[in-house]
Amino acid sequence: MRYSAFSVFLNALRGNKGWAPAWRSPVPKNHYDVVIIGGGGHGLATAYYLAKEFGVTNVAVLEKGYIGSGNVGRNTTIIRSNYLLLGNNPFYELSMKLWEGLEQDFNFNAMVSQRGVLNLYHSDAQRDAYTRRGNAMRLHGVDADLLDRHAVRQMLPFLDFDNARFPIQGALMQKRGGTVRHDAVAWGYARGADMRGVDIIQNCEVTGIRRENGRVTGVETSQGFIGCGKLALAAAGNSTVVADMVDLKLPIESHVLQAFVSEGLKPFIDNVVTFGAGHFYVSQSDKGGLVFGGDIDGYNSYAQRGNLATVEHVAEAGVAMIPALSRVRVLRSWGGVMDMSMDGSPIIDRTHIDNLYLNAGWCYGGFKATPASGFCYAHLIARNEPHETGRAFRLDRFARGRMIDEKGVGSQPNLH
Amino acid sequence: MASLIACPHCGPRPKEEFTVRGDAGITRPAPDAGEDAWHAYVYLRDNPRGRHKEHWHHTSGCRRWLVVERDTMTHTIHAVSDASAEGATA
Ligand SMILES: Cc1cc2nc3c(=O)[nH]c(=O)nc-3n(C[C@H](O)[C@H](O)[C@H](O)COP(=O)(O)OP(=O)(O)OC[C@H]3O[C@@H](n4cnc5c(N)ncnc54)[C@H](O)[C@@H]3O)c2cc1C
Ligand SMILES: [Zn+2]
Numbered sequence: 001m002r003y004s005a006f007s008v009f010l011n012a013l014r015g016n017k018g019w020a021p022a023w024r025s026p027v028p029k030n031h032y033d034v035v036i037i038g039g040g041g042h043g044l045a046t047a048y049y050l051a052k053e054f055g056v057t058n059v060a061v062l063e064k065g066y067i068g069s070g071n072v073g074r075n076t077t078i079i080r081s082n083y084l085l086l087g088n089n090p091f092y093e094l095s096m097k098l099w100e101g102l103e104q105d106f107n108f109n110a111m112v113s114q115r116g117v118l119n120l121y122h123s124d125a126q127r128d129a130y131t132r133r134g135n136a137m138r139l140h141g142v143d144a145d146l147l148d149r150h151a152v153r154q155m156l157p158f159l160d161f162d163n164a165r166f167p168i169q170g171a172l173m174q175k176r177g178g179t180v181r182h183d184a185v186a187w188g189y190a191r192g193a194d195m196r197g198v199d200i201i202q203n204c205e206v207t208g209i210r211r212e213n214g215r216v217t218g219v220e221t222s223q224g225f226i227g228c229g230k231l232a233l234a235a236a237g238n239s240t241v242v243a244d245m246v247d248l249k250l251p252i253e254s255h256v257l258q259a260f261v262s263e264g265l266k267p268f269i270d271n272v273v274t275f276g277a278g279h280f281y282v283s284q285s286d287k288g289g290l291v292f293g294g295d296i297d298g299y300n301s302y303a304q305r306g307n308l309a310t311v312e313h314v315a316e317a318g319v320a321m322i323p324a325l326s327r328v329r330v331l332r333s334w335g336g337v338m339d340m341s342m343d344g345s346p347i348i349d350r351t352h353i354d355n356l357y358l359n360a361g362w363c364y365g366g367f368k369a370t371p372a373s374g375f376c377y378a379h380l381i382a383r384n385e386p387h388e389t390g391r392a393f394r395l396d397r398f399a400r401g402r403m404i405d406e407k408g409v410g411s412q413p414n415l416h
Numbered sequence: 417m418a419s420l421i422a423c424p425h426c427g428p429r430p431k432e433e434f435t436v437r438g439d440a441g442i443t444r445p446a447p448d449a450g451e452d453a454w455h456a457y458v459y460l461r462d463n464p465r466g467r468h469k470e471h472w473h474h475t476s477g478c479r480r481w482l483v484v485e486r487d488t489m490t491h492t493i494h495a496v497s498d499a500s501a502e503g504a505t506a
Pocket of ligand 2: 423426474477479
């Protein structure tokens with residue numbers, strides 16, 4: 001069924017009894033042309049573009065939990081393409097362009113909201129670094145505006161401009177950045193893929209990968225063996241666990257990142273704002289809750305929960321930026337497991353096995369990448385050749401000295 | 417993550433006193449060990465879901481490097497020893 005204002009109206013008249021489930025719950029077939037491990041944003045987007053753009057429809061997405069139970073439903077929903085480095089910048093801009101047309105494309109309301117992302121700067125040196133990044137963005141055709149203190153004060157008067165240690169001097173703003181309702185992204189891609197024949201199989205954990213003569217023949221799952229022509233990993237935080245099944249050692253550590261939502265408040269923060277003197281980012285949801293987060297906890301974890309010390313750290317950074325936050329009550333907090341890579345950038349590549357593909361290393365910035373990641377990965381799987389825009393995200397870049405280290409902190413995953 | 421780490425020198429201390437470095441299974445190769453060995457040392461990591469041995473530094477305590485065996489799924493700490501006792505040289 002095509003969703004439209006008319007279909008909403010019609011169903012309202014009929015007591016909303018006409019809605020069908022947005023995707024089927026099929027019994028897995030014995031064999032698929034492509035099996036994707038992981039029904040997160042990236043796995044679902046990959047299936048969607050495989051079917052829609054590359055005509056590959058005999059596809060299954062295997063998800064060990066339910067759709068949206070991973071990071072795609074746990075992130076703070078920020079999208080932006082304000083990157084400095086070559087490999088990153090065009091890729092995230094492709095993603096931004098796909099976000100801009102996504103709702104029409106997959107006929108689902110993902111609440112894409114280009115409310116603007118502001119990165120605050122607090123010193124001359126930081127202003128210079130942001131100027132450089134803004135210029136790099138503009139050279140690639142991405143919008144960037146350097147705002148001075150006065151301009152930021154007009155927009156966000158409640159910030160602590162005269163903080164004794166970290167006075168706010170201004171901000172680098174990307175107006176096209178913003179937020180997207182994260183679980184609607186999972187649902188929209190799932191529905192669009194299902195509609196085109198993709199089987200989305202939930203509660204199906206991959207426990208082993210079967211190989212014969214150097215090729216993958218299928219996967220052992222909690223619902224039995226499923227054969228495949230090509231196997232595509234998209235397990236995000238669990239990438240290592242899956243890659244271990246084929247003795248592929250990755251430049252990745254799994255870390256926990258927490259996020260928080262406050263009680264509902266009247267409209268307060270119109271944009272996404274990030275603190276430049278610590279790690280803190282905040283936006284306000286349509287329900288009024290402030291959605292915010294900060295640093296990862298810092299130790300390897302698959303637990304989807306973090307420590308109070310990090311909660312305190314995040315709250316301190318938040319209050320240093322917006323003193324009024326000290327009176328806001330937090331309603332909920334949660335954690336997600338992130339595949340932190342050695343240079344902070346992702347991997348979309350072939351592997352040592354011919355028909356096995358890898359999509360991993362998304363760190364805490366992989367939500368904004370979802371459309372471009374799915375598109376480039378689908379291209380790679382369908383054509384066995386990287387998409388032009390995702391070419392830099394090779395697995396062998398570490399061995400070849402071609403790291404894409406946006407932060408410049410080196411091969412220490414918990415610092416990215 | 418467990419709240420306490422039992423330092424063999426200082427006793428059980430809050431985990432905030434410690435700094436984690438990561439995978440204790442890697443050892444620095446010889447300078448002429450070749451590119452593969454150096455690539456593995458600098459970039460590849462064991463990252464198990466379950467028991468894992470890591471280097472932790474007791475930064476706000478005795479300042480010794482420790483090897484902590486921890487479960488990355490439950491956050492339980494199983495064993496802590498001084499890194500030199502493990503013969504680690506990283
Ligand atoms: C708290 C938090 C805040 C974040 N904030 C942002 C943000 O503001 N902006 C941004 O761009 N990014 C953000 N991120 C990062 C982003 O959410 C992730 O990088 C991205 O969602 C990862 O891709 P995914 O959606 O495919 O992952 P997931 O949704 O985690 O999908 C992976 C799926 O694989 C499944 N799986 C794993 N192993 C198996 C198996 N053996 N068999 C079957 N299925 C398996 C998992 O159950 C999971 O559903 C944040 C992350 C967190 C945790
Ligand atoms: Zn000690």
